[in-house]
Amino acid sequence: MSMEEKQNFQIFQDFSGSILKPTKEKEISEIIKECYKKNIPLEILGLGTKKSIGRNFQFEKTLDLSHYSGIIDYKPEELYIKVKSGTPIKDIRNEIEKNNQHLAFEPIDFGYLFSGKNDEGTIGGVMSCNFAGSRRFKAGSIRDHILGFKGINGRGEVIKSGGTVVKNVTGYDLSKILSGSFGTLAVLSEITIKVLPKPESNKTLFINNPHLKKGLDYLNISLSSSSDPSGAVFYPENFRSFFTFNDLTFSGPITAIRIEGSTSSIDHRIKKLTNELKVTSDEIVVLSKDQSDIFWEDTRNLKVFSKLKENLIRIVIPPSEAFETLNKLKDFDAKYFVDWGGSLIWLQLDSINTKMLKDIKTIVKTASGYLTIIKIEENLKASIDVFTVDPVKHDISEKIKRSFDPKRILNPGKMYIGI
Amino acid sequence: MTSLQMPKVQKSTLLNREKIINDLGKILKFENILKHEDEIRPYETDALTAYRQKPLIVVLPETVKEVSNILKYCNENKIRVVPRGAGTGLTGGSLPLEDCVLLGMGKFNKILEVDYKNKCVVAQPCVTNLAITHAVQNNNFYYAPDPSSQIACSIGGNVASNSGGVHSLKYGATTNNLLGIQVVLMDGTTVRFGGKTLDSEGYDFLGLMTGSEGLLGVITEVIVKILKTPENVKAALVGFPSIEDAGKCVSEIIAEGIIPAGMEIMDKALTKATNDFSKAGYPTDAEAMMIIELDGTESEVSELIQKVESIAKKNKCSSIKINKSKEERLKFWAGRKAAFPACGVLAPDYMCMDGSIPRGKLAEVLKEITRLSKKYNLPVANAFHAGDGNLHPLIMFDANNKESLRKTEEFGAEILKYCVKVGGALTGEHGVGIEKRELMCEAFNNNDIQQQVKIKTALDPKSLLNPGKVYPILRKCAEEGRVHVHGGKTKFPDIPRF
Numbered sequence: 001m002s003m004e005e006k007q008n009f010q011i012f013q014d015f016s017g018s019i020l021k022p023t024k025e026k027e028i029s030e031i032i033k034e035c036y037k038k039n040i041p042l043e044i045l046g047l048g049t050k051k052s053i054g055r056n057f058q059f060e061k062t063l064d065l066s067h068y069s070g071i072i073d074y075k076p077e078e079l080y081i082k083v084k085s086g087t088p089i090k091d092i093r094n095e096i097e098k099n100n101q102h103l104a105f106e107p108i109d110f111g112y113l114f115s116g117k118n119d120e121g122t123i124g125g126v127m128s129c130n131f132a133g134s135r136r137f138k139a140g141s142i143r144d145h146i147l148g149f150k151g152i153n154g155r156g157e158v159i160k161s162g163g164t165v166v167k168n169v170t171g172y173d174l175s176k177i178l179s180g181s182f183g184t185l186a187v188l189s190e191i192t193i194k195v196l197p198k199p200e201s202n203k204t205l206f207i208n209n210p211h212l213k214k215g216l217d218y219l220n221i222s223l224s225s226s227s228d229p230s231g232a233v234f235y236p237e238n239f240r241s242f243f244t245f246n247d248l249t250f251s252g253p254i255t256a257i258r259i260e261g262s263t264s265s266i267d268h269r270i271k272k273l274t275n276e277l278k279v280t281s282d283e284i285v286v287l288s289k290d291q292s293d294i295f296w297e298d299t300r301n302l303k304v305f306s307k308l309k310e311n312l313i314r315i316v317i318p319p320s321e322a323f324e325t326l327n328k329l330k331d332f333d334a335k336y337f338v339d340w341g342g343s344l345i346w347l348q349l350d351s352i353n354t355k356m357l358k359d360i361k362t363i364v365k366t367a368s369g370y371l372t373i374i375k376i377e378e379n380l381k382a383s384i385d386v387f388t389v390d391p392v393k394h395d396i397s398e399k400i401k402r403s404f405d406p407k408r409i410l411n412p413g414k415m416y417i418g419i
Numbered sequence: 420m421t422s423l424q425m426p427k428v429q430k431s432t433l434l435n436r437e438k439i440i441n442d443l444g445k446i447l448k449f450e451n452i453l454k455h456e457d458e459i460r461p462y463e464t465d466a467l468t469a470y471r472q473k474p475l476i477v478v479l480p481e482t483v484k485e486v487s488n489i490l491k492y493c494n495e496n497k498i499r500v501v502p503r504g505a506g507t508g509l510t511g512g513s514l515p516l517e518d519c520v521l522l523g524m525g526k527f528n529k530i531l532e533v534d535y536k537n538k539c540v541v542a543q544p545c546v547t548n549l550a551i552t553h554a555v556q557n558n559n560f561y562y563a564p565d566p567s568s569q570i571a572c573s574i575g576g577n578v579a580s581n582s583g584g585v586h587s588l589k590y591g592a593t594t595n596n597l598l599g600i601q602v603v604l605m606d607g608t609t610v611r612f613g614g615k616t617l618d619s620e621g622y623d624f625l626g627l628m629t630g631s632e633g634l635l636g637v638i639t640e641v642i643v644k645i646l647k648t649p650e651n652v653k654a655a656l657v658g659f660p661s662i663e664d665a666g667k668c669v670s671e672i673i674a675e676g677i678i679p680a681g682m683e684i685m686d687k688a689l690t691k692a693t694n695d696f697s698k699a700g701y702p703t704d705a706e707a708m709m710i711i712e713l714d715g716t717e718s719e720v721s722e723l724i725q726k727v728e729s730i731a732k733k734n735k736c737s738s739i740k741i742n743k744s745k746e747e748r749l750k751f752w753a754g755r756k757a758a759f760p761a762c763g764v765l766a767p768d769y770m771c772m773d774g775s776i777p778r779g780k781l782a783e784v785l786k787e788i789t790r791l792s793k794k795y796n797l798p799v800a801n802a803f804h805a806g807d808g809n810l811h812p813l814i815m816f817d818a819n820n821k822e823s824l825r826k827t828e829e830f831g832a833e834i835l836k837y838c839v840k841v842g843g844a845l846t847g848e849h850g851v852g853i854e855k856r857e858l859m860c861e862a863f864n865n866n867d868i869q870q871q872v873k874i875k876t877a878l879d880p881k882s883l884l885n886p887g888k889v890y891p892i893l894r895k896c897a898e899e900g901r902v903h904v905h906g907g908k909t910k911f912p913d914i915p916r917f
Contacts, residue, residue: 077670078777100676136617143623144595157866165775166588167807167847169581169630170855170862171889172871173594176626185622197676220536226559226650228716265719272716318615320536343617370620388620392610396878397622403873415621 033156046122057413085124106133130180143179154405199260231258317369474515491607504576510852544575581630588806601640658705696761699754766815774838809847
């Protein structure tokens with residue numbers, strides 16, 4: 001038996017199971033080639049922490065990338081880290097923290113929501129879902145931090161785009177189209193991410209304010225301020241009990257603005273921002289670094305939705321539409337909190353039906369925004385659209401899908417029916 | 420014109436010229452169809468002036484509906500279309516084809532909306548990059564990407580080429596500052612990607628379109644993010660006894676957790692040339708000169724500039740000056756921004772390369788460039804956006820000497836190949852166009868290129884939109900083209916290039 005035959009034999013052996021756990025890029029490619037040949041639909045998984053986001057779909061085998069893990073190259077001075085796609089975010093974080101660096105996009109940790117404990121999953125999953133945290137308006141989303149990738153398309157061909165440098169305009173920027181594509185275009189194998197210096201310190205300004213409208217105004221003014229905030233959220237009163245900090249003496253809703261940077265500049269900037277917001281010292285408290293870190297970690301973890309049994313919707317709208325939209329959503333007996341300075345709404349609904357969903361979609365669409373269903377009762381999942389898409393974009397999405405995955409074997413139907 | 424293979428001319432299109440003009444006359448005003456040679460000539464080239472080709476005709480639509488109808492008509496009749504913004508591109512991305520309808524977007528030149536609440540500007544594609552900042556600067560906002568041609572280049576062209584600027588490390592390129600676009604596809608479909616929101620639903624078509632060099636669609640509207648003008652900006656002008664020391668200083672600044680707004684390095688040849696040209700007060704005895712610019716809040720900048728100063732000193736800097744006034748800071752930059760014209764004085768011609776390299780490889784790459792300079796017996800000066808790793812070697816030569824031109828082209832290609840070899844990229848901000856088309860296989864293999872071509876044909880199955888650009892026609896490696904400047908005269912001599 002030649003080496004090649006031996007290899008093929010090996011892959012064939014592995015191929016018989018329903019869960020395939022490749023450890024080499026070549027194996028991923030061989031598996032997909034085989035599935036392409038035999039029309040076998042695949043489910044693509046990392047650690048499965050975000051598995052339930054998206055539509056349910058039919059597949060014959062699972063391609064589990066959790067064994068394709070490890071750091072390939074980390075160059076702190078070049079501000080990048082290249083990793084295998086199945087590498088847990090936790091491992092990346094631990095490595096880059098040694099050099100006081102971080103992932104500025106603060107990926108949302110869905111672990112609390114789905115299983116009640118911290119679990120961010122893999123970098124491949126984070127890139128495929130593209131859900132950034134509170135620093136979004138300042139630092140960009142995950143897609144803005146992907147410098148390059150290697151992946152395997154639906155024909156089993158290894159493809160790459162980008163590289164390790166920040167400035168690169170050679171060919172189409174495929175890192176963008178793969179970010180947020182939920183594994184439907186290609187299976188990621190290597191990802192190069194931009195890393196950035198961790199801010200030296202941070203503090204959070206809390207404003208004692210009972211009103212949503214005023215809270216949103218505060219967030220908006222902050223984002224237009226030269227004080228350069230890096231987080232701006234509003235939690236209504238019903239979530240207040242989730243946050244206990246020694247320095248947080250107010251009751252009622254939380255209007256919180258994070259200021260990061262060099263220690264000496266933070267106090268100056270908070271003072272400046274306080275003046276711009278026209279709030280007095282009685283109306284504010286400032287959380288020290290330790291407490292501030294916990295607050296933003298809790299926000300990133302969606303702590304207020306820990307082990308949520310009900311439904312969760314993620315709504316993105318222009319900040320100018322936030323108040324009006326939330327006002328309209330009041331009728332649905334929903335709980336919510338606002339992030340990204342008014343541009344992101346997390347909406348919790350105790351019960352839901354297709355009519356309600358349709359109405360909510362209309363409200364969001366009227367506000368020139370879109371929604372993504374993060375969690376919903378299983379019986380409804382088959383009958384609703386998890387992702388918003390209009391017919392023209394659906395048609396374009398289908399064409400792009402076909403250019404990567406002509407036989408629709410990679411997560412088929414995960415995003416849209418027929419794609 | 421140097422010979423360059425372009426898609427085979429469709430004779431039937433040439434023969435049908437009169438019919439096409441008549442048909443298009445039903446779509447847009449006759450006065451917006453340019454057909455006489457003297458009307459068409461201004462469109463025969465962009466800023467890569469070594470290549471010239473008159474199009475079949477030029478159309479100047481005024482509405483999105485017209486753009487859509489023109490593309491639909493051309494698609495149905497298999498007529499090639501080359502879109503064009505301000506025509507300041509450096510890589511021949513809007514070089515016409517003999518049988519193409521050149522779609523000039525010049526009449527789309529209005530800012531449609533300034534929206535402070537959502538911190539964005541809605542503009543038509545031929546609004547200049549700088550006009551966006553001008554529209555909002557009275558309220559202390561600005562648009563961050565600042566390509567050197569910003570007084571003339573169009574925002575739609577910026578999207579098509581994902582333009583950068585000297586502040587890309589901190590603020591990103593166009594793709595990171597773009598919220599939405601309206602695009603017309605080759606079949607006439609008009610569609611919006613993104614909007615006034617930070618994220619957009621479904622596949623990131625906004626990201627795919629950005630930097631696609633006019634191959635996937637024609638941009639008819641742009642929504643960009645605007646940022647608050649930094650409260651304070653400080654710059655340090657630093658001289659180093661060696662390139663290695665300057666490189667170490669860059670690495671150490673980043674290791675200290677400082678992300679400057681801009682870091683620019685010039686080698687000794689360029690420092691001397693620019694200083695002679697613009698009297699910027701540069702340390703001409705230094706082997707490398709660096710401008711480090713920091714922006715942010717008053718307190719932060721004051722603190723960080725001190726840190727930068729001590730890092731520079733630790734790395735054996737031979738001189739350091741920190742600006743005391745805005746005028747002084749602008750003077751630091753004036754010399755740097757005059758780097759290209761300064762080279763025009765040193766030699767009859769120069770060619771500007773645009774490679775990207777890992778910051779830490781600067782000394783190695785410059786050493787290689789020096790070696791190649793000796794090998795080809797051609798002088799070279801180097802400007803480097805050290806913050807984001809974008810290297811612009813300027814090769815000086817005499818185009819009247821054919822051998823000198825041939826050697827320069829070979830030299831340039833060797834530099835770009837070396838950039839790729841050390842882990843960099845063929846182009847950092849100028850794009851591929853026709854200039855680097857044949858070098859694409861240095862960076863990509865067949866699978867990579869085929870995947871990209873499949874995306875192209877998914878949206879434009881007949882390959883009618885800007886064909887012959889970006890992807891090699893025969894997928895062979897060759898050495899040709901670069902930004903070639905003769906007698907200091909670029910296509911836009913008044914636009915700074917850095």
